[in-house]
Amino acid sequence: MDFYQMKCVLTVAKHHSVSKAAEELCVTPPSLSQQIKKAEDELGVKLFVRSTHDIWPSEAGNEFIKRAQKIFAELSKMNDIMNNYASGTIGHLVIGCVPVMKESGLLHFIKLFTERYPHISLEFYEAECFDLYPLLYSGKIDVLISTAADPEKPKKIKLKSYPLAEDELVLVTSKKHRFANRGIIKLKETAKEPFISFSPSSSLFRVTVDACRRSGFMPVSSCRTHNFDTALGLVAANGGVAIVPLKKVTHTKWKNISIHRLSPKISRTLYLVFLRSGIAKINPIVENFEQFMAQCHLNLHFDEYN
Template sequence: MDLRQLRYFVAVAEECHFGRAAQRLHMAQPPLSQAIRRLEEDLGVELLERTTRRVALTAAGERYLERARSILADVEAANHEATRVAAGEVGRVVLGVVGSVTYALLPSLARRLREEFPDIDFEFTGEMLTPELMTALRDGTVDIALMRTPADTRGLLARALRSEPLIAALPAAHPLAARDVIDLADLRDEPFVTYPSQHRSVLHDTVLTACQARGFSPRQVAQVAQTSTLLVFVAAGIGVTVLPASSRRLRLEGVDFRDITNAPTVELAAAWRPGAPASTQRVVDRITAIVTGGAAGAT
């Protein structure tokens, strides 16, 4: 028995006529009759009553027709779903993002991705550090990472999306908050609240390098992994911090943001695994278009 025999049987059963069924199937009548007879012989059951005037279903044939229709419908649905999966229209994608992106980009990005890919099951994880994201990509916990560079992307695919300047976050009562713009060197004597050190955060190393280029090393009084907690510490007057400009989206009472003269920039990039499902690649391409306004190639 094969699917072709089922289709033949359904056509004959619905037409109740071998000639009309053969026309519907675009085939000659004799091989159709032979195929139905072989099906009955394989089953050991008579499915059709044949007379010179009519073809009718037996009781067994009526039940077999129900099952045959169901099987063919399931096969068609499976074929359609497989095609959609291969095209990247169906799947599951876990997107992990660094701290500042959690507030500046993730809300609108998540909404648009859900709207544009309704049959992809999305999971979003925010406030992750870049090295943590690289580990999650490699172990399969995350499918796409929006992270800061430079990062260890060996064995992964990565695509630059955009860059943004660093800004200062100050306690609202801080004297420097009275200025519109400050110089990074103005913070040389200030206590710093920073992202984690020892290469656990790309931003920590970027800020440290920028400060050292201005002739000082920041005096660190606290290290936290979450951007929101970082700004809570600033609001409490524990120290100042330097972070990406997109962090302005996280408005917090007691914190004032100030631009930095000739501010260094940090880059946002997307990373994913080679050989990822088509759904992942489609989402990466859409994220690229949303963030940059156009397409970009993988590196």
């Protein structure tokens, strides 16, 4: 027996009338009667007892109706759940992010998103900027919070980026350093300073190198680390200088570190990055996340790059 025949039986039982049931189902009474007969022939029992004016379920019909109603209720529940998945209100979202979530203020918006979509679970994959892009291309992460565009992006990949926040980069030195009591430092003055540098896969490394090049020199690394606290510890010990985000260094309290603004000013933008429409079917949860973040930042606009 198919679901349509089951629906026919339930509709006739609801109205106690073939003609009224046929009107609801938008079929002719003879066609509906034929479906009821097919169901009865297949089951080998009479589902209805007919009188001159009405039609009533038989004992077997009552049992059938009780179980069919449970099936349709479960089917309706299943459809609702599937609709939730299709509309992106239930499921799982993997966010790849550079380690700036706390100081950027984005955690507040993430919290608001989880309140609006309580049935979406979030997973964060934290790594350096250029280590995350391949994970986005392969689908291992759904969205990316990044501080730079990927210079090695395959041509076939199309991305949509959305600016979220901007941070100024500053020079940090030991309080024993010759710059310690100065507020603003010209970047070219640091040409002979030993730099504490970060991973080449981080945007901070590339921003630092590019800024120094524009000021006429290449920074010389005395030490390289993947860890921000390690870098600040080396700076505090007067092992070198470093260029770091202002928001991040002010969230970390170090007694022996001086913070200096740079001239010319160096800034870094934090982006939300998605695979652009047309490459594959867009995950509806990603669409909801994109729209939510757009509502939080209505004064900014998406940038698309090939």
